[in-house]
Amino acid sequence: xxxxxxxxxxxxxxxxxxxxxxxxxxxxxxxxxxxxxxxxxxxxxxxxxxxxxxxxxxxxxxxxxxxxxxxxxxxxxxxxxxxxxxxxxxxxxxxxxxxxxxxxxxxxxxxxxxxxxxxxxxxxxxxxxxxxxxxxxxxxxxxxxxxxxxxxxxxxxxxxxxxxxxxxxxxxxxxxxxxxxxxxxxxxxxxxxxxxxxxxxxxxxxxxxxxxxxxxxxxxxxxxxxxxxxxxxxxxxxxxxxxxxxxxxxxxxxxxxxxxxxxxxxxxxxxxxxxxxxxx
Numbered sequence: 065x066x067x068x069x070x071x072x073x074x075x076x077x078x079x080x081x082x083x084x085x086x087x088x089x090x091x092x093x094x095x096x097x098x099x100x101x102x103x104x105x106x107x108x109x110x111x112x113x114x115x116x117x118x119x120x121x122x123x124x125x126x127x128x129x130x131x132x133x134x135x136x137x138x139x140x141x142x143x144x145x146x147x148x149x150x151x152x153x154x155x156x157x158x159x160x161x162x163x164x165x166x167x168x169x170x171x172x173x174x175x176x177x178x179x180x181x182x183x184x185x186x187x188x189x190x191x192x193x194x195x196x197x198x199x200x201x202x203x204x205x206x207x208x209x210x211x212x213x214x215x216x217x218x219x220x221x222x223x224x225x226x227x228x229x230x231x232x233x234x235x236x237x238x239x240x241x242x243x244x245x246x247x248x249x250x251x252x253x254x255x256x257x258x259x260x261x262x263x264x265x266x267x268x269x270x271x272x273x274x275x276x277x278x279x280x281x282x283x284x285x286x287x288x289x290x291x292x293x294x295x296x297x298x299x300x301x302x303x304x305x306x307x308x309x310x311x312x313x314x315x316x317x318x319x320x321x322x323x324x325x326x327x328x329x330x331x332x333x334x335x336x337x338x339x340x341x342x343x344x
Contacts, residue, residue, distance in 0.1 A: 110332055113299065113331070114334075116297050116299070117297060117324050118334070119297075120296050120322070121322065123296070124296070124320070124338075125336065125338045127149065128318055128338050129340065130150050131147035131150065131340060132149070132257050132259050133203055133342045133343060134203050134206065134208075135148035135203060135259075136206075136316070136318065136340055138306065138307050139287050140266055142305050142306060143266055143287075143305070144264060144265055144267060144305065145265055145318070146264040146282075146283065148198070148209060148262055149259060149260060149261045149263050150200075150257040150258065150259050151197075151259065151260040151261075153255060154255075155186065156184055156187075156240075156254055156255075157174065157185035157237070157254075158175075158254050159173040159175045161173070165233040165234075166232070166233045166236070166237070167233060167234060167237060168232060172184060172239060173185055174250065174254070177246060177248060178246065179245070179246045180244065180245055183239040183240055183241045183242065184240045184242075184256075185240075186239075186256065187236075189226060189236065189237065191224060191238055191258070193221045193224045193240075193241075195278075196220075196260065196279040196281075197258050197259070198212075198218050198258070198260075199218065199220075200256065200257045200259055201217055201247050201255075201256045201257075201344075202247055202249030202250050203217035203218070203249075204217070206283075209283060210284065212280050215248065216247075217247060217249060217344075219247075221241065221242050222242055222243065224239065224240055224241060225238065225239045225241065226238055227239060240256075251344050252312075252343065252344065259279065260278070261276045261277065261278060262277045262278075262279065262280055262282050262283040264276075264277075264282065264288055264289050265289070268289060270299060270301065271296075272295070272303060272322075273293040274295070275289035297322075299325060300322065300323065302321075303320070304319075305319070305320055305321075306318075307319070307340075309342060310340075311342075312342065315340055315342060316340040316342045317337055317339055318337070318338040319336075320334075320336045320337075321335050322336070
């Protein structure tokens with residue numbers, strides 16, 4: 065009967081040799097693998113920072129474009145801004161407008177530097193007024209707005225009424241109501257804005273905060289934001305706002321330089337420009 069072959073295994077020397085070779089390969093490859101994993105984590109962190117920063121800048125740009133003309137200014141050495149937000153607007157009726165038999169009450173037509181005591185005609189209907197709303201006409205600078213409640217470009221609205229055919233010659237308009245007021249400057253396009261909030265955005269610690277107040281409350285030279293205000297974006301290592309007001313014929317430019325950091329190895333810097341309408 066033939067004798068079967070004996071099964072031969074690995075010797076101890078062979079096993080040790082394989083283990084040593086695998087160890088050498090692991091030592092050589094480990095830095096490359098660790099670097100690839102770290103690069104993936106860093107890329108993910110930067111993508112998250114980019115998403116957060118871009119979202120914050122987009123929201124800020126959208127709100128700034130709704131600012132009352134010439135109301136935007138920087139605060140706190142460029143670490144914040146403030147502006148008066150316009151929620152609605154329209155066209156008012158000026159004293160020399162020719163609408164035939166419509167809008168006949170001259171004391172309800174706009175007349176620069178003349179006291180208006182019976183409200184102001186506006187074209188169209190459907191506009192409503194809320195408590196704290198401010199009517200703004202012909203604003204030329206933040207300083208002019210700060211003259212409120214005096215005879216400047218802004219006055220608090222007390223209500224709004226529809227025009228009537230019998231009294232005003234038309235039912236296609238509205239009358240903006242306010243206490244006696246004199247507007248020193250008119251609007252070239254006969255535009256008015258209704259503002260509802262003062263908005264401030266500024267840095268507290270490493271967080272950019274969003275502060276709002278009704279009407280022209282807190283519209284001053286002070287930084288009123290704080291830790292209790294909503295967060296616009298956190299992880300901010302630095303921010304700088306600069307504003308070039310431009311001219312009545314050209315838009316102003318708000319420049320935002322925003323730096324975000326997740327840790328010492330992961331940070332990004334975003335730069336954004338927002339063109340701001342400033343024609344009164």
